[in-house]
Amino acid sequence: MTSPRLAEDTGRELGERYRLVAPVGVGTSSRVFLAVDTQLRRRVAVKLLHEALAEDEAFLRRFRAEARAAGALSHPSIVAVFDWGEDRTEDGTVVPYLVTEFLGGGSLRGILDRGEPLSPSQTIVVGLDAARALAHAHQRGLVHRDVKPGNLLFDDDGRLRLADFGLARALAEASWTEPSGVTIGTARYASPEQALGRRLDGRSDVYSLALILVECLTGRVPFTGDTTAATLALRTQGDLELGAELGPLRSVLERAGRLDPEQRPDAAELEIALMAAAEGLPRPDPLPLVPTLGEGESTSELHLAREVDVVAPAAGSDPVVVDEPDPVVVEPPGALADSPPERNPIVVAEEHDLLTGSRPASFGRVDPFSPESRPNEATPTRRELRRQRRAERRAARPTARRWPRRLAVLVLLLALVAGGGAAWWFLIRVPVHDVPDLAGMTVQEAERIADRHNWELEADRLDRRDGTEPGEVLEQRPAAGEELAEGETLRVTVSLGPTLTPLPEVAGLTEPEAVMLIESAGLVVGARSVEHHEEVPDGSVISAGLPQGVAQDPTGRVPKGTEVSLVVSSGPAPRVVPDGLTGATREGAEASLGSVQLAADVVEEHSETVPAGIVVRAEPGAGTQLERGATVRLVVSKGPAPIEVPDVRWHSGAVAAQTLEEHGFTVSGIEGSPSGMVLATDPVAGELHPRGTAVRIFTRN
Numbered sequence: 001m002t003s004p005r006l007a008e009d010t011g012r013e014l015g016e017r018y019r020l021v022a023p024v025g026v027g028t029s030s031r032v033f034l035a036v037d038t039q040l041r042r043r044v045a046v047k048l049l050h051e052a053l054a055e056d057e058a059f060l061r062r063f064r065a066e067a068r069a070a071g072a073l074s075h076p077s078i079v080a081v082f083d084w085g086e087d088r089t090e091d092g093t094v095v096p097y098l099v100t101e102f103l104g105g106g107s108l109r110g111i112l113d114r115g116e117p118l119s120p121s122q123t124i125v126v127g128l129d130a131a132r133a134l135a136h137a138h139q140r141g142l143v144h145r146d147v148k149p150g151n152l153l154f155d156d157d158g159r160l161r162l163a164d165f166g167l168a169r170a171l172a173e174a175s176w177t178e179p180s181g182v183t184i185g186t187a188r189y190a191s192p193e194q195a196l197g198r199r200l201d202g203r204s205d206v207y208s209l210a211l212i213l214v215e216c217l218t219g220r221v222p223f224t225g226d227t228t229a230a231t232l233a234l235r236t237q238g239d240l241e242l243g244a245e246l247g248p249l250r251s252v253l254e255r256a257g258r259l260d261p262e263q264r265p266d267a268a269e270l271e272i273a274l275m276a277a278a279e280g281l282p283r284p285d286p287l288p289l290v291p292t293l294g295e296g297e298s299t300s301e302l303h304l305a306r307e308v309d310v311v312a313p314a315a316g317s318d319p320v321v322v323d324e325p326d327p328v329v330v331e332p333p334g335a336l337a338d339s340p341p342e343r344n345p346i347v348v349a350e351e352h353d354l355l356t357g358s359r360p361a362s363f364g365r366v367d368p369f370s371p372e373s374r375p376n377e378a379t380p381t382r383r384e385l386r387r388q389r390r391a392e393r394r395a396a397r398p399t400a401r402r403w404p405r406r407l408a409v410l411v412l413l414l415a416l417v418a419g420g421g422a423a424w425w426f427l428i429r430v431p432v433h434d435v436p437d438l439a440g441m442t443v444q445e446a447e448r449i450a451d452r453h454n455w456e457l458e459a460d461r462l463d464r465r466d467g468t469e470p471g472e473v474l475e476q477r478p479a480a481g482e483e484l485a486e487g488e489t490l491r492v493t494v495s496l497g498p499t500l501t502p503l504p505e506v507a508g509l510t511e512p513e514a515v516m517l518i519e520s521a522g523l524v525v526g527a528r529s530v531e532h533h534e535e536v537p538d539g540s541v542i543s544a545g546l547p548q549g550v551a552q553d554p555t556g557r558v559p560k561g562t563e564v565s566l567v568v569s570s571g572p573a574p575r576v577v578p579d580g581l582t583g584a585t586r587e588g589a590e591a592s593l594g595s596v597q598l599a600a601d602v603v604e605e606h607s608e609t610v611p612a613g614i615v616v617r618a619e620p621g622a623g624t625q626l627e628r629g630a631t632v633r634l635v636v637s638k639g640p641a642p643i644e645v646p647d648v649r650w651h652s653g654a655v656a657a658q659t660l661e662e663h664g665f666t667v668s669g670i671e672g673s674p675s676g677m678v679l680a681t682d683p684v685a686g687e688l689h690p691r692g693t694a695v696r697i698f699t700r701n
Contacts, residue, residue: 009033009048014087014097018046024292029053034102034293037082044082045102047167051093060086063096063167069142070165076456077133079103079153079163103161103292105154110290112149112215120249120277121284123216126152127274129160130209134267137165138202139444145200147208148189149215158287187228188221192259195232203261206270210240210256217246222257248277251551268444272470275462276496430485437480438473443494446473454486461493466522466560468495498522500557503564506541511568514541518564526563530570538571574625577632581618586636589615599631604638612639640691647685649678653699656681664691672699 009031013019020033024045035046053059064084071081083099108126111118118126130152137144144151144165151163191207193200215221222242223234240257242250252273258264265273433453438446443459450457463474475493478484501521506514515525526547536542545565552558575596581589590600610616619633626632646663648656653674657667660681672679676699683689 013038014046015083015085018044018083018097018099020046022293035099037099043102045100047098047100049096049098051095053096060096066165066167067098069140070167073137073140073142073165074451075133075136077129077160077162078136078165079161081165098167100163101161103153103155105156105158106290106292107150107154108152108160108212108216109149111288112219114288114290115219116288117219118216118287119284120217120247121281122287123213123249124274124278124281125284125287126160126216127209127213128271130162130212131206131267131271131274133160133162134202134205134209135271135444136447137162138205138267143200143202144205145194146189147205147212149212152212154287154289158289187231188224190232190235191261192236193261195235201261202266203264206256206264206267207261209267209270210253213249214240214242214246214253214257217249248279248281248554249274252277268471271443272496275494276470278462279496430487432483432485435476435478435480435482435484435490438476438492439480441473442469443471443473443492446490446492450490453484455484456487456489458489458491459494460491462496463493464496464499464559466498468498470495470497498560498562500553501560502556503544503546503552503558506544506566508536508540510540511566514544514566518544522560523558524561524563525566527565528568529565530568532571532573533569534572536569538569540569542567542569572628575628575630577618577620577622577624577626579622581622581632581634582615584615586613586615586634589618589634593632593634597628598626599629601631601633602636603633604636606639606641607637608640610637610639612637642688642690645681645683645685645687645689645693645695648681648697649685651678652676653678653697656697656699660695660697665689665693665695668694668696670697670699672701674699676700 010020010023010033014035017037017039018035019038020035022034024032024034026032029050031048033046033048035044036042037044049063053063067081067084071084073081080101081098082101084097086094086096088094130147134144134147142165144162146164146167147162153161153163155161187195189208189211191200191204193204211221211223222240223231223237225231225234236259239259240254242254242257244250246253252270255273256264256270431454433455436449438449441449443457447457461475465474468474472495473492474495477491484490501523503523504514504517504521506517509517511528518525531542533542543566545567546552546558547563547565550558550562575598577598578592578596581592584592586602590602593600605616607616614637616635616637619635620626643664645665646659648659651659653670653672653676656678657670657674660667678697678699680698682696682698683693
């Protein structure tokens, strides 16, 4: 049921030009109507904004600036903005409005609300058109800020258009609160930087588009909570992660859904990635459009005429056709569902006065021709008699008098022909331009050239060719040097990059073997780095890597010419001789060396200061770097070296005792008189014994 407010606005004329015919939709900040441009006689869409916005001067300034910027956008995938302004109602209320082209194919929101997901091929069709529209706007400094299914509209042929450029920014800066009390914009498709209130650029729109494409495939929007606040909080938690069932679109959408905008592609890169993902997918079925005006919504109040040139009838009179040889046929109720309307049909009402007063009610009636109305040929009329007499008088004049007049008539005819030709050249003739050579340019550069010459650019074919970059123009139709009129289509073949080749497995091979395999596959050896590795031998390849942004396709292939970086092993890392070996026991030092994979070579020697079994020194010393498995020499103490027992025979016992002590021995006792002559010692003279060994002296009594 139409709301009283919508019914009240229906029939209203804005700016003495746009007559509102039927409501199309209503939102918290605006109402949308199908309308008639009474000057150009075409269907348009009129968006009436909330009256409260007219009281906000900041909004009005921003609204005018954004409307001018959006009106300057000219792209096949962007809804054309025709006009904007403010209208004053009878009670003095100012209502801002925006006039755009009318699209009868409905919105993506209507398709998704049917509850059936789109196929990957259909999703790519939607994504490509939306990405092209965003790329065109972003290159001109415009960020949409409110990319959502409701703003993705379709014409009757199913061609997608992106609507409401600039309006989200103007509404966001308005000092008013929507009746629902929610934040301006749609939180379900907001980017993380929108949720955090940060500065936005074009990659915010790319994130929103990624969420829409996920919804097209799965029927669900990722990171969605029960409330607006919960949704915005979830949106800032992490990167978009998708399942393998999304096939070739998984990696594309995951990259577009990164939390950090610096890691996302821009709209032009997303377009190329979607084109690459389309390889191998079947041709898409037509999108299940949900028309803007359903059968039951329009037929009870208005009909759409097949032709454009219709003048609104006065009350009680028949419709009048202007410059048309055949009468206009008004479709009966329900006809719109069977056959789509012609391009830009005008809206008229059967026995309705919505369009009355937009132009003169009638140019007068012309009675139809009838054979019975022809005068009798046998009885000339008075007018015919006068014409015959004038012809007789002209024939009677001298020929010399008729020549100047005939010459003047001839000059006049020539002037009219020349003037008509000039008028055709300057006013009617469609300008024609020479087609430049686009081969080697990027799609964006070709698009700028097409815009400059008012051509439609269509990338109708994709191909892979070695030696080219993704997005590079390969071929064109018409060819360079031919002529093309403004408004016609310039078709190009766009490169997806070089042909694909399998990435060889080179891990574990020697570096020369790996280089040979990579180059034979049509790839280029890039940066080389060296790392220690415990298992891979010195000079063999540890791993191979691809540049950032280049990934293998599902079959493991990469574009030819891709640089492959190599990580080459320099063998195991060097070992460092540990501290604490000197002064440790032999067993402890050997264990310390074993823990760092070094071997021990033990050598024993006497030491007067280091007890037996203790490491005197390590060779090489602590901190020295050695190859894994190298040997460290451990010098272990055997204690003090033995000394020889001196020969003290024939000395007195007292002298013998003093001599033994001087040589490092101790005297355990003297058997006999200390002054007697020494006969022997125990141990005997000449034997080797450790220093401090006790010696017993035997003397003669």
